[in-house]
Amino acid sequence: MTVKGSGEQMPACSAGGVPLCVRTLKKAPKGGIVTFGSSVLVQTLTNAGLVDEYRILVHPVIVSEGRHLFQNLTGRTDLQLVGSETFAGGAMLVTYAPKRL
Incomplete structure (x- = not known):
């Protein structure tokens, strides 16, 4: 696989090759x-320190099932709020960036 327009070869994006x-x-x-x-992909990228920004759409509904977005993480990632938007139906789009020490 190549990055479009760059001619640069990319490794196959297998489970172990995703961070690369x-x-x-x-x-x-x-x-x-x-x-x-894709909670598994987000977890992989978070653990590799490759996420620059999280945009999370929060709906005003509570459910007792489904996958957790932030499970199986190594260590702790402190976040800073960089933006938020509220929609007419009560949903919110929140944008966080990892705090860089």
């Missing part, structure tokens, strides 16, 4: 990387 793939993609000159609904 993302590091390569982050070096590309354009665009960002977005993931939707």
Whole structure:
């Protein structure tokens, strides 16, 4: 696989190769990387220190099932709020960035 327009070869994005793939993609000159609904991928990227920003859509509903977004993490990541938006139905989009020490 190559990064579009760069001609640079990327490793296969297998389970063990995801952090290496993302590091390569982050070096590309354009665009960002977005993931939707993959708690395992978010956990992998968080543990590798590769997340620049978390955008979390919070709905005003409580459920007792489903996967937890932040489980199986190593260590602690302190976050700082960088933005928030409230929608008419009560949902909120909150944006956090990891605090860099």
